[in-house]
Amino acid sequence: MSEFKVHVRQREDDIHVLELRGYLDAHTTPVLEESFQRLLHEKKYRILVNCRELTYISSAGLGVFMAFIEDVRAGSGDIKLSDMNPKVFNIFDLLGFPMLYDIVPTEEEAAAKFGAR
Amino acid sequence: MTAPLTYRLTITSQTNRLNDVRQFVSGQARTHGFAEDDVNKITIAVDEACTNIIKHGYGFSPDHFIDIEVRRSGPQFEIIIMDSGKQFDPKSIETPDMKEYLTHYRRGGLGVYLMKRIMDKVEFNIQHDRNVLRMVKSLS
Numbered sequence: 001m002s003e004f005k006v007h008v009r010q011r012e013d014d015i016h017v018l019e020l021r022g023y024l025d026a027h028t029t030p031v032l033e034e035s036f037q038r039l040l041h042e043k044k045y046r047i048l049v050n051c052r053e054l055t056y057i058s059s060a061g062l063g064v065f066m067a068f069i070e071d072v073r074a075g076s077g078d079i080k081l082s083d084m085n086p087k088v089f090n091i092f093d094l095l096g097f098p099m100l101y102d103i104v105p106t107e108e109e110a111a112a113k114f115g116a117r
Numbered sequence: 118m119t120a121p122l123t124y125r126l127t128i129t130s131q132t133n134r135l136n137d138v139r140q141f142v143s144g145q146a147r148t149h150g151f152a153e154d155d156v157n158k159i160t161i162a163v164d165e166a167c168t169n170i171i172k173h174g175y176g177f178s179p180d181h182f183i184d185i186e187v188r189r190s191g192p193q194f195e196i197i198i199m200d201s202g203k204q205f206d207p208k209s210i211e212t213p214d215m216k217e218y219l220t221h222y223r224r225g226g227l228g229v230y231l232m233k234r235i236m237d238k239v240e241f242n243i244q245h246d247r248n249v250l251r252m253v254k255s256l257s
Contacts, residue, residue, distance in 0.1 A: 023139075026168040027132035056139075056157075058164045059227035087157045094234050095227060096215040 004028035006035045015046045015111055021053040024061035032061070036068045045077020048110050052083035057091055065101065078102070082110040121190035130171045130181040130202075138167050138185060142196070145187045149194050150256055158235040159194070159254055165228035166198050166250055174202025174248065192256040197249060205241055205248045 004022040011017060018035055022028070039047060049065075065079060072079055080102040084092070092103060104110050126141045128134040142163045146156045167183055175181045181202065188195040213230055232239050238253040 023136065025132070025135050025164060026172065027135055058161055058168065059231055060168055062227065087154070090154065090158070091161060091231075094231060099216065 004031055006031055008035060008039075011048075011111065013046075013111060013114070015048050015114055016044050017048045017050055017107065019050045019053065023056040024054060024064075025056065025058045026060035029060050029064050032064045033067070036064065040068065040071055040075075043075065045072050045075035046114050047072060047077060047079045048107060048114075049079060049081045050083050050107050051081055051085070051088060054084070054088055057088050059091075059095070062092065062095060062097065065097075069100070078114065080104070080110040080113055082107045119190070121188040121193075121195070124187045124189075126185045128167070128183050128185070129179060130175040130177075130183060130200075131179045132168070132171055135164055135167060139164055141185065142187065145189070146194060149189050151194070151254075155254070159196075162232045162235045162252060163196055163198070165231050166252070169205075169228050170198070170200045170202055170248070174200050174205060176203070194254050194256070196252045198252075199250075200248050201246070202248065204243060205250075 004020070004024055007019040007021070009017045009019065016039055018032075020032070024032060036047075069079055082104050083106060084103060089103065092098065092101075097103070102110065102113050104113065124141075124145060126138065128137060139160050143156050143160045146159045151159065163185070167185070170183055171177060181200070184199040186197040186199075188197070213226060215230075229239075232252060236252040236254050238251070240251045242249045242251070
């Protein structure tokens with residue numbers, strides 16, 4: 001069975017962190033979609049995606065970020081990504097995603113890019 | 118010339134079978150001698166192909182089949198994926214301009230683009246009323 005889990009955590013700087021774990025493919029994307037929907041519903045637009053334990057992503061997974069980025073930025077927030085392993089980063093890179101998203105090595109660097117609140 | 122080593126996997130048209138496809142293809146690619154980076158990329162190309170078939174070919178109807186065949190011959194690693202879903206017209210897929218794509222927040226249609234970026238050759242054909250996708254990558 002392919003396993004995928006999202007753990008949501010709120011930081012003191014009002015940033016919500018989605019910690020992704022496992023395989024993000026066409027089967028598991030609804031789990032991530034639901035997490036984004038919940039945050040947007042609560043008008044939480046400062047979203048940091050920690051990919052430390054994300055072992056795999058296909059274009060279905062990348063599509064989730066595309067689906068929500070517009071609404072998140074319309075709410076003056078952003079989706080920033082951190083701690084990506086090279087295998088996963090390769091796929092983001094093949095599709096040119098670093099052009100549209102901040103993808104940085106650590107969660108602290110990603111948080112700093114949001115600016116203070 | 119020796120006959121290629123041929124390995125097969127058949128799955129039902131369900132996204133929960135994608136993990137089995139990845140296990141099968143990554144194992145084959147690793148045994149063939151690809152480095153981990155290429156193993157991962159080839160695995161994604163096949164995942165994308167099967168996802169498209171489940172989604173567009175069979176419209177998420179779960180009781181159909183997808184046949185996946187790996188043929189290994191010399192440096193060549195060939196994957197044939199066959200389905201009986203809606204006939205696929207490769208001309209209907211335009212290669213997206215990624216900059217344009219991303220700045221307009223488009224969604225979907227990235228699978229074929231990835232397959233073409235990753236593999237040396239990607240060919241769509243129709244044989245005996247079945248869609249036949251052939252992808253090739255060779256050890257360099």
